[in-house]
Amino acid sequence: WDLAASSNGRPCAAYYEHAEDACGVDWNLVGKDCFASCSCDCTVKVWVPERQASLITLAEHTACVYETKWAPRHPGYLLSASADRSVKLWDPKVSSQAATTCAVSATEVLSVDWSKYDEHTFATGSVDKAVCVWDLRAPTQPVVTLLDHTQAVRRVRCCPYAPTVILSASYDMNICLWDYTCEMPLAQKYCHHTEFVIGLEFSLFQQGVLTSCGWDNRLFAWHQDVSIHTDGKE
Numbered sequence: 205w206d207l208a209a210s211s212n213g214r215p216c217a218a219y220y221e222h223a224e225d226a227c228g229v230d231w232n233l234v235g236k237d238c239f240a241s242c243s244c245d246c247t248v249k250v251w252v253p254e255r256q257a258s259l260i261t262l263a264e265h266t267a268c269v270y271e272t273k274w275a276p277r278h279p280g281y282l283l284s285a286s287a288d289r290s291v292k293l294w295d296p297k298v299s300s301q302a303a304t305t306c307a308v309s310a311t312e313v314l315s316v317d318w319s320k321y322d323e324h325t326f327a328t329g330s331v332d333k334a335v336c337v338w339d340l341r342a343p344t345q346p347v348v349t350l351l352d353h354t355q356a357v358r359r360v361r362c363c364p365y366a367p368t369v370i371l372s373a374s375y376d377m378n379i380c381l382w383d384y385t386c387e388m389p390l391a392q393k394y395c396h397h398t399e400f401v402i403g404l405e406f407s408l409f410q411q412g413v414l415t416s417c418g419w420d421n422r423l424f425a426w427h428q429d430v431s432i433h434t435d436g437k438e
Contacts, residue, residue, distance in 0.1 A: 285316035321367035329357030
Protein backbone atom coordinates (compact mmCIF):
# COMPACT_ATOMS: atom_id res chain seq x y z
CA TRP A 205 0.00 0.00 0.00
CA ASP A 206 1.04 3.62 -0.59
CA LEU A 207 -0.90 5.90 1.73
CA ALA A 208 0.35 8.98 -0.11
CA ALA A 209 -0.93 7.78 -3.49
CA SER A 210 -4.43 8.24 -4.87
CA SER A 211 -5.22 4.55 -5.35
CA ASN A 212 -8.90 4.45 -4.33
CA GLY A 213 -8.08 2.08 -1.51
CA ARG A 214 -6.36 -0.45 -3.75
CA PRO A 215 -2.89 -1.91 -3.00
CA CYS A 216 -0.09 -0.78 -5.29
CA ALA A 217 1.30 -4.33 -5.39
CA ALA A 218 0.32 -7.86 -4.38
CA TYR A 219 2.51 -10.92 -3.97
CA TYR A 220 1.35 -14.52 -4.41
CA GLU A 221 3.69 -17.37 -3.58
CA HIS A 222 2.76 -18.78 -0.19
CA ALA A 223 0.77 -22.01 -0.40
CA GLU A 224 -1.10 -21.44 2.87
CA ASP A 225 -2.10 -18.57 5.18
CA ALA A 226 0.42 -15.74 5.43
CA CYS A 227 0.99 -15.14 9.16
CA GLY A 228 3.28 -12.12 9.25
CA VAL A 229 5.32 -9.54 7.36
CA ASP A 230 8.20 -7.29 8.42
CA TRP A 231 10.14 -4.53 6.67
CA ASN A 232 13.92 -4.43 6.92
CA LEU A 233 14.38 -1.03 8.60
CA VAL A 234 18.18 -1.16 8.43
CA GLY A 235 18.67 -2.26 4.84
CA LYS A 236 15.44 -0.46 3.81
CA ASP A 237 15.30 -2.39 0.55
CA CYS A 238 13.28 -5.52 1.31
CA PHE A 239 10.66 -7.18 3.50
CA ALA A 240 10.03 -10.71 4.73
CA SER A 241 6.87 -12.77 5.03
CA CYS A 242 6.09 -16.00 6.85
CA SER A 243 3.37 -18.57 6.42
CA CYS A 244 1.63 -21.72 7.57
CA ASP A 245 3.31 -23.37 4.57
CA CYS A 246 6.43 -23.56 6.82
CA THR A 247 8.41 -21.01 4.81
CA VAL A 248 9.87 -17.52 5.15
CA LYS A 249 10.23 -15.47 1.97
CA VAL A 250 12.23 -12.31 1.29
CA TRP A 251 10.92 -9.78 -1.23
CA VAL A 252 11.74 -6.42 -2.77
CA PRO A 253 8.71 -4.25 -3.61
CA GLU A 254 9.46 -3.92 -7.32
CA ARG A 255 9.51 -7.69 -7.99
CA GLN A 256 6.49 -9.99 -8.06
CA ALA A 257 8.65 -13.04 -7.33
CA SER A 258 10.42 -13.49 -4.00
CA LEU A 259 14.20 -13.16 -3.85
CA ILE A 260 14.66 -16.27 -1.70
CA THR A 261 12.62 -18.87 0.15
CA LEU A 262 13.82 -20.10 3.54
CA ALA A 263 12.35 -23.56 4.00
CA GLU A 264 13.89 -25.33 6.99
CA HIS A 265 10.96 -25.04 9.40
CA THR A 266 8.74 -28.12 9.64
CA ALA A 267 5.56 -26.42 10.86
CA CYS A 268 3.75 -23.09 10.60
CA VAL A 269 5.95 -19.98 10.88
CA TYR A 270 4.06 -17.46 12.99
CA GLU A 271 6.39 -14.47 12.94
CA THR A 272 9.55 -13.18 11.35
CA LYS A 273 11.56 -10.11 12.41
CA TRP A 274 14.52 -8.31 10.88
CA ALA A 275 17.35 -7.34 13.23
CA PRO A 276 17.30 -3.65 14.22
CA ARG A 277 21.12 -3.45 14.33
CA HIS A 278 22.21 -5.60 11.37
CA PRO A 279 21.04 -5.22 7.76
CA GLY A 280 20.92 -8.92 6.95
CA TYR A 281 19.84 -10.90 10.03
CA LEU A 282 16.33 -12.31 10.29
CA LEU A 283 14.61 -14.33 13.04
CA SER A 284 11.64 -16.65 12.58
CA ALA A 285 9.37 -18.28 15.19
CA SER A 286 7.60 -21.52 14.41
CA ALA A 287 5.16 -24.14 15.59
CA ASP A 288 8.05 -26.61 15.26
CA ARG A 289 9.17 -25.20 18.66
CA SER A 290 12.21 -23.39 17.29
CA VAL A 291 13.50 -19.95 16.45
CA LYS A 292 15.88 -19.76 13.50
CA LEU A 293 18.44 -17.08 12.67
CA TRP A 294 18.93 -16.43 8.94
CA ASP A 295 21.23 -14.30 6.83
CA PRO A 296 19.34 -14.53 3.51
CA LYS A 297 21.95 -12.63 1.48
CA VAL A 298 24.51 -15.28 2.41
CA SER A 299 22.55 -18.55 2.42
CA SER A 300 19.10 -20.13 2.34
CA GLN A 301 20.18 -22.31 5.26
CA ALA A 302 19.67 -21.15 8.83
CA ALA A 303 22.78 -19.83 10.56
CA THR A 304 21.47 -20.94 13.98
CA THR A 305 18.52 -22.98 15.20
CA CYS A 306 17.40 -22.43 18.79
CA ALA A 307 15.12 -24.99 20.43
CA VAL A 308 13.41 -22.44 22.65
CA SER A 309 10.31 -24.29 23.84
CA ALA A 310 8.63 -27.65 24.26
CA THR A 311 5.56 -26.06 22.63
CA GLU A 312 4.77 -23.89 19.61
CA VAL A 313 6.64 -20.56 19.47
CA LEU A 314 4.11 -17.89 18.53
CA SER A 315 6.17 -14.70 18.61
CA VAL A 316 9.72 -13.38 18.51
CA ASP A 317 11.31 -9.94 18.73
CA TRP A 318 14.84 -8.56 18.82
CA SER A 319 16.28 -6.43 21.57
CA LYS A 320 16.75 -2.92 20.23
CA TYR A 321 19.98 -2.55 22.25
CA ASP A 322 21.83 -5.86 22.13
CA GLU A 323 22.40 -7.57 18.77
CA HIS A 324 22.58 -11.00 20.44
CA THR A 325 19.38 -10.80 22.50
CA PHE A 326 15.81 -11.69 21.55
CA ALA A 327 12.54 -12.53 23.30
CA THR A 328 9.96 -15.24 22.61
CA GLY A 329 6.36 -15.99 23.49
CA SER A 330 5.07 -19.56 23.39
CA VAL A 331 2.09 -21.82 23.96
CA ASP A 332 3.67 -22.86 27.28
CA LYS A 333 2.55 -19.42 28.69
CA ALA A 334 6.16 -18.23 29.08
CA VAL A 335 7.96 -15.12 27.92
CA CYS A 336 11.67 -15.93 27.57
CA VAL A 337 14.75 -13.84 26.85
CA TRP A 338 17.59 -15.50 24.93
CA ASP A 339 21.21 -14.86 23.99
CA LEU A 340 22.22 -16.16 20.55
CA ARG A 341 25.73 -16.85 21.83
CA ALA A 342 24.38 -19.36 24.40
CA PRO A 343 20.92 -20.42 23.21
CA THR A 344 20.57 -23.66 25.16
CA GLN A 345 19.00 -21.92 28.18
CA PRO A 346 17.01 -18.69 28.45
CA VAL A 347 18.60 -15.70 30.14
CA VAL A 348 15.33 -15.29 32.03
CA THR A 349 11.84 -16.78 31.98
CA LEU A 350 8.89 -14.52 32.83
CA LEU A 351 5.75 -16.23 34.11
CA ASP A 352 2.37 -14.67 34.84
CA HIS A 353 0.18 -15.40 31.81
CA THR A 354 -2.31 -18.25 32.19
CA GLN A 355 -2.65 -19.03 28.48
CA ALA A 356 -0.45 -18.98 25.38
CA VAL A 357 1.64 -15.84 24.80
CA ARG A 358 0.62 -14.56 21.38
CA ARG A 359 2.89 -11.54 21.02
CA VAL A 360 6.11 -10.16 22.54
CA ARG A 361 7.74 -6.81 21.87
CA CYS A 362 11.04 -5.42 23.15
CA CYS A 363 11.00 -1.80 24.22
CA PRO A 364 12.73 0.77 21.96
CA TYR A 365 13.46 3.00 24.98
CA ALA A 366 14.79 0.61 27.64
CA PRO A 367 16.95 -2.47 27.01
CA THR A 368 15.35 -4.77 29.61
CA VAL A 369 11.67 -3.87 29.19
CA ILE A 370 9.33 -6.25 27.34
CA LEU A 371 5.64 -6.18 26.52
CA SER A 372 3.63 -9.39 26.13
CA ALA A 373 0.07 -10.23 25.08
CA SER A 374 -1.74 -13.48 25.71
CA TYR A 375 -4.83 -15.51 24.98
CA ASP A 376 -5.63 -14.95 28.67
CA MET A 377 -6.83 -11.48 27.49
CA ASN A 378 -4.09 -9.71 29.48
CA ILE A 379 -1.05 -7.63 28.57
CA CYS A 380 2.04 -7.60 30.77
CA LEU A 381 4.81 -5.03 30.96
CA TRP A 382 8.05 -6.49 32.30
CA ASP A 383 11.48 -5.29 33.37
CA TYR A 384 13.43 -8.52 33.64
CA THR A 385 16.30 -7.06 35.65
CA CYS A 386 14.01 -6.21 38.58
CA GLU A 387 13.47 -8.51 41.55
CA MET A 388 9.73 -8.34 40.77
CA PRO A 389 9.85 -8.21 36.96
CA LEU A 390 6.12 -7.70 36.33
CA ALA A 391 5.82 -3.91 36.26
CA GLN A 392 2.23 -3.54 35.02
CA LYS A 393 -0.70 -5.71 33.95
CA TYR A 394 -3.46 -4.40 31.68
CA CYS A 395 -6.81 -6.18 31.49
CA HIS A 396 -8.87 -3.98 29.17
CA HIS A 397 -9.48 -6.59 26.44
CA THR A 398 -12.42 -8.99 26.69
CA GLU A 399 -11.11 -11.56 24.19
CA PHE A 400 -7.75 -12.94 23.04
CA VAL A 401 -5.09 -10.23 22.62
CA ILE A 402 -3.26 -10.88 19.36
CA GLY A 403 -1.27 -7.70 18.66
CA LEU A 404 0.61 -4.99 20.52
CA GLU A 405 3.35 -2.45 19.89
CA PHE A 406 5.41 0.22 21.60
CA SER A 407 5.12 3.63 19.96
CA LEU A 408 8.39 4.57 18.26
CA PHE A 409 7.57 8.27 18.54
CA GLN A 410 6.08 8.77 22.02
CA GLN A 411 7.84 7.07 24.91
CA GLY A 412 5.45 5.11 27.12
CA VAL A 413 2.61 4.92 24.61
CA LEU A 414 1.34 1.40 23.85
CA THR A 415 -1.20 -0.07 21.42
CA SER A 416 -3.03 -3.39 21.37
CA CYS A 417 -5.73 -5.22 19.43
CA GLY A 418 -7.77 -8.35 20.05
CA TRP A 419 -10.56 -10.68 19.06
CA ASP A 420 -12.98 -8.32 20.81
CA ASN A 421 -12.83 -6.11 17.66
CA ARG A 422 -11.12 -3.36 19.66
CA LEU A 423 -7.89 -1.45 19.32
CA PHE A 424 -6.51 0.50 22.28
CA ALA A 425 -3.80 3.15 22.61
CA TRP A 426 -2.74 4.27 26.09
CA HIS A 427 0.17 5.42 28.20
CA GLN A 428 1.82 2.67 30.20
CA ASP A 429 1.30 4.53 33.49
CA VAL A 430 -2.47 4.94 33.01
CA SER A 431 -5.10 2.27 33.63
CA ILE A 432 -7.92 2.05 31.11
CA HIS A 433 -11.34 0.43 31.34
CA THR A 434 -13.04 -1.80 28.78
CA ASP A 435 -15.14 1.16 27.61
CA GLY A 436 -11.89 2.75 26.44
CA LYS A 437 -11.99 5.53 29.04
CA GLU A 438 -9.24 6.33 31.52
